[in-house]
Amino acid sequence: xxxxxxxxxxxxxxxxxxxxxxxxxxxxxxxxxxxxxxxxxxxxxxxxxxxxxxxxxxxxxxxxxxxxxxxxxxxxxxxxxxxxxxxxxxxxxxxxxxxxxxxxxxxxxxxxxxxxxxxxxxxxxxxxxxxxxxxxxxxxxxxxxxxxxxxxxxxxxxxxxxxxxxxxxxxxxxxxxxxxxxxxxxxxxxxxxxxxxxxxxxxxxxxxxxxxxxxxxxxxxxxxxxxxxxxxxxxxxxxxxxxxxxxxxxxxxxxxxxxxxxxxxxxxxxxxxxxxxxxxxxxxxxxxxxxxxxxxxxxxxxxxxxxxxxxxxxxxxxxxxxxxxxxxxxxxxxxxxxxxxxxxxxxxxxxxxxxxxxxxxxxxxxxxxxxxxxxxxxxxxxxxxxxxxxxxxxxxxxxxxxxxxxxxxxxxxxxxxxxxxxxxxxxxxxxxxxxxxxxxxxxxxxxxxxxxxxxxxxxxxxxxxxxxxxxxxxxxxxxxxxxxxxxxxxxxxxxxxxxxxxxxxxxxxxxxxxxxxxxxxxxxxxxxxxxxxxxxxxxxxxxxxxxxxxxxxxxxxxxxxxxxxxxxxxxxxxxxxxxxxxxxxxxxxxxxxxxxxxxxxxxxxxxxxxxxxxxxxxxxxxxxxxxxxxxxxxxxxxxxxxxxxxxxxxxxxxxxxxxxxxxxxxxxxxxxxxxxx
Amino acid sequence: xxxxxxxxxxxxxxxxxxxxxxxxxxxxxxxxxxxxxxxxxxxxxxxxxxxxxxxxxxxxxxxxxxxxxxxxxxxxxxxxxxxxxxxxxxxxxxxxxxxxxxxxxxxxxxxxxxxxxxxxxxxxxxxxxxxxxxxxxxxxxxxxxxxxxxxxxxxxxx
Numbered sequence: 001x002x003x004x005x006x007x008x009x010x011x012x013x014x015x016x017x018x019x020x021x022x023x024x025x026x027x028x029x030x031x032x033x034x035x036x037x038x039x040x041x042x043x044x045x046x047x048x049x050x051x052x053x054x055x056x057x058x059x060x061x062x063x064x065x066x067x068x069x070x071x072x073x074x075x076x077x078x079x080x081x082x083x084x085x086x087x088x089x090x091x092x093x094x095x096x097x098x099x100x101x102x103x104x105x106x107x108x109x110x111x112x113x114x115x116x117x118x119x120x121x122x123x124x125x126x127x128x129x130x131x132x133x134x135x136x137x138x139x140x141x142x143x144x145x146x147x148x149x150x151x152x153x154x155x156x157x158x159x160x161x162x163x164x165x166x167x168x169x170x171x172x173x174x175x176x177x178x179x180x181x182x183x184x185x186x187x188x189x190x191x192x193x194x195x196x197x198x199x200x201x202x203x204x205x206x207x208x209x210x211x212x213x214x215x216x217x218x219x220x221x222x223x224x225x226x227x228x229x230x231x232x233x234x235x236x237x238x239x240x241x242x243x244x245x246x247x248x249x250x251x252x253x254x255x256x257x258x259x260x261x262x263x264x265x266x267x268x269x270x271x272x273x274x275x276x277x278x279x280x281x282x283x284x285x286x287x288x289x290x291x292x293x294x295x296x297x298x299x300x301x302x303x304x305x306x307x308x309x310x311x312x313x314x315x316x317x318x319x320x321x322x323x324x325x326x327x328x329x330x331x332x333x334x335x336x337x338x339x340x341x342x343x344x345x346x347x348x349x350x351x352x353x354x355x356x357x358x359x360x361x362x363x364x365x366x367x368x369x370x371x372x373x374x375x376x377x378x379x380x381x382x383x384x385x386x387x388x389x390x391x392x393x394x395x396x397x398x399x400x401x402x403x404x405x406x407x408x409x410x411x412x413x414x415x416x417x418x419x420x421x422x423x424x425x426x427x428x429x430x431x432x433x434x435x436x437x438x439x440x441x442x443x444x445x446x447x448x449x450x451x452x453x454x455x456x457x458x459x460x461x462x463x464x465x466x467x468x469x470x471x472x473x474x475x476x477x478x479x480x481x482x483x484x485x486x487x488x489x490x491x492x493x494x495x496x497x498x499x500x501x502x503x504x505x506x507x508x509x510x511x512x513x514x515x516x517x518x519x520x521x522x523x524x525x526x527x528x529x530x531x532x533x534x535x536x537x538x539x540x541x542x543x544x545x546x547x548x549x550x551x552x553x554x555x556x557x558x559x560x561x562x563x564x565x566x567x568x569x570x571x572x573x574x575x576x577x578x579x580x581x582x583x584x585x586x587x588x589x590x591x592x593x594x595x596x597x598x599x600x601x602x603x604x605x606x607x608x609x610x611x612x613x614x615x616x617x618x619x620x621x622x623x624x625x626x627x628x629x630x631x632x633x634x635x636x637x638x639x640x641x642x643x644x645x646x647x648x649x650x651x652x653x654x655x656x657x658x659x660x661x662x663x664x665x666x667x668x669x670x671x672x673x674x675x676x677x
Numbered sequence: 678x679x680x681x682x683x684x685x686x687x688x689x690x691x692x693x694x695x696x697x698x699x700x701x702x703x704x705x706x707x708x709x710x711x712x713x714x715x716x717x718x719x720x721x722x723x724x725x726x727x728x729x730x731x732x733x734x735x736x737x738x739x740x741x742x743x744x745x746x747x748x749x750x751x752x753x754x755x756x757x758x759x760x761x762x763x764x765x766x767x768x769x770x771x772x773x774x775x776x777x778x779x780x781x782x783x784x785x786x787x788x789x790x791x792x793x794x795x796x797x798x799x800x801x802x803x804x805x806x807x808x809x810x811x812x813x814x815x816x817x818x819x820x821x822x823x824x825x826x827x828x829x830x831x832x833x834x835x
Binding site for chain 2: 315318557601602603604643644645646647648649650652653654655658660664665666667668
């Protein structure tokens with residue numbers, strides 16, 4: 001069977017399950033007694049096994065299979081977790097992650113799993129005999145309702161590994177496994193037909209796993225008076241029995257539950273997986289179906305399709321602008337009403353399309369606890385990562401890009417921020433440091449905060465380094481505010497670690513983080529209190545494609561200023577403009593705000609219009625700082641579609657992109673961050 | 678045999694005029710030819726970058742070939758055209774005085790460019806084709822559209 005069409009889905013789901021396993025493993029490590037976590041892990045591992053076997057990734061299937069066995073023991077209280085076991089499981093999960101990545105990149109997902117498999121088996125075998133006994137009694141207890149039938153016949157049913165596995169799995173789903181012996185009347189003529197009817201009945205109530213003799217033999221009447229069936233069902237034994245007895249010419253039916261042993265005999269697993277792969281497709285289904293059932297009704301949509309939808313809608317937004325303009329010009333009320341209505345509807349549509357692309361940051365955050373866990377071992381520091389607001393949603397394209405910068409910031413906090421336990425003790429802090437990772441919405445932005453309670457930024461050290469590297473001059477250094485010194489961390493070519501560690505000092509500094517975030521239309525800032533910790537705050541736009549902007553006129557040219565950076569627009573009299581250090585400034589609500597003439601900065605050719613004695617100013621901000629952009633007039637607020645310049649025009653000063661206006665012309669979008677020094 | 682060989686080794690080029698010379702670009706590098714329309718100026722870019730246009734929903738940069746080759750300016754006229762070319766990931770419009778012909782030229786008629794032709798440096802040229810009495814200058818678009826100069830300029834200003 002060609003599995004390619006399922007490959008994407010397989011990869012996506014595998015990643016999700018691995019995430020879930022990792023998350024739960026961490027929870028389990030902190031709370032080893034909690035079987036609920038083990039159950040979650042088991043469920044994910046189980047699905048992974050089914051999926052990988054179906055897809056023919058044998059190494060992955062065999063490894064998950066072994067891991068599942070260990071988990072099963074833990075789940076049933078037959079094995080207590082210790083850190084050795086945890087490490088083996090973590091290691092196995094890492095291996096599986098590697099395989100998934102390999103598969104994603106077009107590989108066949110094969111890897112040498114013999115060592116972890118051996119280890120996992122050793123764990124299982126460690127107290128294998130004891131566990132078997134308990135397994136029997138535990139199972140017996142579970143089957144208590146039908147105690148009469150439970151004659152405790154641990155007879156050998158001659159079941160193969162596959163059948164046993166199916167039974168184990170179905171037990172998961174609350175089904176019971178039965179061994180049914182059907183004896184036909186001695187004078188029964190059409191034995192095969194009767195047998196067929198029995199099977200027909202059984203199939204409607206459950207699933208036949210194995211027959212003795214084989215199905216073929218039964219169909220060809222190659223059996224005596226009786227045949228036996230291994231059967232899985234969720235119905236009570238009585239119902240099954242009566243269902244079979246209703247068929248004529250049945251002499252007797254014996255039904256007894258099969259005690260499923262927790263452990264399958266140690267057979268060469270890999271081979272068996274391969275053979276039974278196709279059947280497992282069916283088993284994997286109930287598990288996934290249940291999952292979607294619990295998580296509400298959702299469908300998976302290819303992100304490319306959403307992108308196409310978004311692009312098409314962008315075209316519509318441009319035409320909408322044009323229609324609005326035309327309707328205004330024509331001035332016919334019916335037309336205007338229709339256009340207004342259409343605008344409203346397309347506005348709603350826009351909201352829906354934008355929210356469709358939103359995914360919780362959880363997807364990115366999920367991988368960090370694991371990373372921190374591993375890192376703190378490497379660095380011999382103690383850190384507790386607390387995550388808040390993981391449900392906060394962001395545009396998918398932003399999510400895809402934000403992982404690496406965040407990773408970098410967290411590693412930075414752990415490596416440079418948090419002190420060693422000894423130092424912390426000395427400073428009167430708890431030995432275990434805390435890193436908070438927090439996401440929240442505010443207006444049209446999402447903020448992500450990385451906060452540690454470490455040593456804070458050592459200003460002297462930062463300044464010294466900046467001077468050494470020639471990033472600042474001594475004169476500049478003397479007059480710098482704390483804030484400015486902190487900002488130096490983001491300067492290109494700056495790295496404060498005395499020793500280059502492979503955690504965060506790998507030659508790339510926070511400047512990479514900064515440029516990445518700025519390329520996403522966001523910004524990053526840092527705040528620090530010596531001895532108390534450091535906070536990095538990332539601001540990100542909710543979406544990257546359609547933004548609200550203020551259109552302004554400068555001579556004959558039109559520019560768009562993103563609304564997100566505008567504080568307000570104002571008109572000043574010319575005599576309100578003051579000079580400070582040869583810089584035009586205005587008094588805006590008690591603050592001195594420098595004025596930037598767009599005409600000068602963009603070298604706009606004069607159209608010969610004589611300016612009057614008032615100036616129109618757009619007050620914009622970048623973080624705490626403000627500036628007033630002097631324009632000729634305000635055109636109005638509009639939703640605009642971001643378009644890139646393409647690859648030819650790169651790094652255009654103070655221009656972040658372009659948009660197409662209603663009249664079909666291109667207007668440039670001003671990058672306010674570049675205009676505020 | 679000989680005939681066939683000649684057919685195989687022909688290139689189809691779009692012919693355009695710049696000042697007094699005729700130039701050619703390979704037809705598979707040309708996406709379309711447009712009439713001059715409103716160009717939005719992009720501030721602080723090299724002089725030869727005239728700005729950007731809206732080309733059916735795609736913002737496309739436009740460069741003036743006269744400026745690019747440091748030829749003297751001339752007024753745009755009815756005949757002025759924008760040739761949209763695509764080289765690799767770049768898609769750029771070239772302003773030319775006129776574009777009016779598509780011809781096949783045999784590869785063996787192409788000669789390496791002399792140092793300077795019509796005031797254009799050899800680096801921007803792929804060769805010169807002699808056809809009857811016409812002289813056709815073939816452009817090396819990779820070089821013409823090199824972003825090196827834009828980046829250099831950026832570095833100086835920044």
